[in-house]
Amino acid sequence: MAIATRRITANGFEFAVDEAGVGDRLALCLHGFPESRFSWRFQLPMLAAMGYRAWAPDLRGYGQTEPKPQDVASYRIDRLMEDVAALIDASGATSVTLIGHDWGAGLAWTFAANHVRPLERLVIMNVPHPAIMSAHLRRSWAQLKKSWYMFFFQLPGLPERAMTAADARAIRNAFHGMALDKTNFTPEVLDRYAADAQRPGAMRGMINWYRAAMREQGKLAGPWPVIETPTLIVWGEEDAALGIELLDGTDEHVRDLTISRLPGVSHWVQQEAPTAVNAIVQSWLEAPRGAPAGSG
Known part of the structure; x- marks a missing residue:
């Protein structure tokens, strides 16, 4: 099914949104760092074929979404949740399935826990619940070593220059270097991400997500309300940035x-x-509520 790009006005931004499918059941896909809406190119047609109107926006600070605020405060989690709520409202959908990967998953966790808008289903990919991430950053030397880049990103100016140097070589390496199967990370795909990261103001906006999060570390510890929305986690086990042990204890936060x-x-x-x-996602979404598709 074809993917078209739309401009959606929401919360003072013009969001670039890739869309597939029609109807009032929205599947809203939130990308991570250093990605863009393009990261959902394989999922949008599948979701559309299931009867969803599938949206994948360039999130605040990324890609073709404008403007790109340059101040750190604009990337506080409550500001980011406002964007998600505004996109949902702009869609006019009567039901919403929220899907997130990496930073988009962290935002999705927080949005669901705060009950900002009703959600039918929640799908998380390769990011732990914020409370678990916070605990490991406080206690686990192994996770701290894996998360070194989060601390590097707190420096002013230098991370932006490092990430965009040599035609954004670091952006390209983030994908090609970490992926085990590099088939879907062709030179053309890497060019797309490198070009998005080098748009005016983009790299600072992208890194400001990390700066704002570090300043709000105290909020991550909780307490967190239990998420009542049925939730699926899909996790690639060879994640170089996030250990598989970060899944432990998730059932304490999700019903x-x-x-x-x-x-x-x-x-x-x-x-x-x-x-x-x-x-995995299709099977789980098709399973009746109250009857999870199981763990694997």
């Missing part, structure tokens, strides 16, 4: 939880293994 683990797949799970991910 109805299904976990599907994919061995031999990296952090870029929905791009690296789209056939497997799509099969």
